[in-house]
Amino acid sequence: MDASGIVITVTDAALEKAVWFRSRDPEPERLALWLEVTGAEGATFRYNMYLDHLDKACSDDAVQHHNEIAVVIPAASAPMLRGATLD
Known part of the structure; x- marks a missing residue:
């Protein structure tokens, strides 16, 4: 992990x-959950989450x-997501 620790x-x-969705793939162990910021309007971010x-x-x-x-x-999204909670 880079991006300076837990984000x-x-x-x-x-x-x-996430594990349930991943289990539907033929090779689930190769997949990770990706979370990135795709845009912003003021202080509100738009996100993309995918396997x-x-x-x-x-x-x-x-x-x-x-x-x-x-x-x-992704490194470009880490500063904007730092401190967030995925629930």
Whole structure:
């Protein structure tokens, strides 16, 4: 993990849902939950959340491992998401 440590908090409920969606893929262990900021209007951000291969993460992206699933936050999004909670 880069992006200077833990970026977001992920609740157990959110992790459970992500693991369930990931389990529907033929190779679930290769997938991570990606969360990125796609735009902003004033102080309000627009987000994109999706499953994609963990090995696509760059060295400066934040990769947080949560039991059964990794969460990837692209480096450009990390400052805007720092301190957020995914629920």
